[in-house]
Amino acid sequence: MKRIKIVYYMSLLALSSVLCAKQSQPAFHRAHKVDFFTSMEWDTKKNRFFKEKYFLANTAPAKKMLEMYHILKGLYDKNDFSQKAVQGERVIPKIIHQVWVGPNTPPAIFKESQKSIQKYHPDWQYRLWTDADIPEFKLQNQKFYDLSNNYGEKADILRYEILYRYGGVYLDADFVCLQPLDILSQYDVWVSIQPLDCGGEIANGVIGTLPGHPILKDCIDTIEDDWNAFHDKKNNLSVFDVAGPRHFQRSFMKFVKTGTENFIAFPRSFFYPLDHKDRLLGLNNHNNKNGQKIKAKIKLECFAIHYWAGSWWGNKQNEEMLGMSQVTVASKGTSPVTVVSKGTSPVTVVSKGTSPVTVVSKGMSTVTVASKETSTVTVASKEPKQPLIKI
Missing domain, CATH: 3.90.550 (Spore Coat Polysaccharide Biosynthesis Protein SpsA; Chain A)
Known part of the structure; x- marks a missing residue:
């Protein structure tokens, strides 16, 4: 029994050494x-x-x-x-x-x-x-x-x-x-x-x-x-x-x-x-x-x-200059809303009313538009490959 215990503890020690080495x-x-x-x-x-x-x-x-x-x-x-x-x-x-x-x-x-x-x-x-x-x-x-x-x-x-x-x-x-x-x-x-x-x-x-x-x-x-x-x-x-x-x-x-x-x-x-x-x-x-x-x-x-x-x-x-600031626009009424993005800013437009919304992207902005009512949303991109996500 004593010999079995010694072998057992030696095995545990060896396993522990391997695990430590791996870590x-x-x-x-x-x-x-x-x-x-x-x-x-x-x-x-x-x-x-x-x-x-x-x-x-x-x-x-x-x-x-x-x-x-x-x-x-x-x-x-x-x-x-x-x-x-x-x-x-x-x-x-x-x-x-x-x-x-x-x-x-x-x-x-x-x-x-x-x-x-x-x-x-x-x-x-x-x-x-x-x-x-x-x-x-x-x-x-x-x-x-x-x-x-x-x-x-x-x-x-x-x-x-x-x-x-x-x-x-x-x-x-x-x-x-x-x-x-x-x-x-x-x-x-x-x-x-x-x-x-x-x-x-x-x-x-x-x-x-x-x-x-x-x-x-x-x-x-x-x-x-x-x-x-x-x-x-x-x-x-x-x-x-x-x-x-x-x-x-x-x-x-x-x-x-x-x-x-x-x-x-x-x-x-x-x-x-x-x-x-x-x-x-x-x-x-x-x-x-x-x-x-x-x-x-x-x-x-x-x-x-x-x-x-x-x-x-x-x-x-500086964030705005680099075009990295995140822009979120929430429209709830009827007033016209215009967003002009010149950089890479993520632009999210959430329209809950009937206001016309215009997003003009001059850079690489990802524009997300979520319209829940009847608002007119226009996205005008001056970069041909500007990403647009419609929800």
Whole structure:
């Protein structure tokens, strides 16, 4: 009996060790191959408009974007770690950087971001960079850092110099890790691509790199040129070109030449499972229903999820400028109602009376019209592929 008990407890111990080992492993198996365009949700109905606008239109920018995607797909297929291990001579340092500058309080999701980093990277260093670190850092682009009146732009300028000097991984404050990033340390540089509904560009919100990499050096050296070319105090969208994602994308693509480079751009499902239009869903993820919707969007390959906190454009004025604010119109009487949408705002018109309702969409708004009485509803779209839902 004693011998049986010993064997029994040894079996339990072995089983416990196996379970603990499994729990410490990332959920994503190396053999799980993910198709580039499937990850981008290229052929889905929801992305038809964006695909035709940004990639298939008969314009020079669209043709350039489509060409870039085929180049990135080739690089991804060659260097995807599910197919073979990347043989780099050096590895990305195990340090995660985050930046928070300016007087505003970080978004609520920031605490979850920090917790997830600690949970999945217990043996990594962590560094939060704030205003207090700037005087001693001696930025190469200190002049433009000081001139900028946008804290998102300041954070862009700062992240490139941090990564160039120290290497490691940069994560925006609204990223929550879902599994360890260790397996990605074998690349020289790794990045991710954003969803199609915000242009499908290479993101600068998550970057892994060796210290001293030429891509980061080019990002730093060309900020002055892009500042002079794009900076406009009247247009907050210029931050994307001055030091933001488009600036980073231009530098990244300069170094994708032979296809032998030891870096990779992961398609959206690895780091951007939420579409840009889902930002309200993400920011209200405490709601159980929203939480279930978010969970349904996360694929096996997802390393981290971006919640689109967008702190630098979080006020109402900037949301309207970017066309992201949600518009709801409820008509109960007989007064004429006109809604003009210039961006990507979801527009919902609920008419309970007899008032004529006109919706003029100049951008990519999804317009939902629910008429319960005899009201006349007119939707005039100046974009030929503007989505329309009739109830």
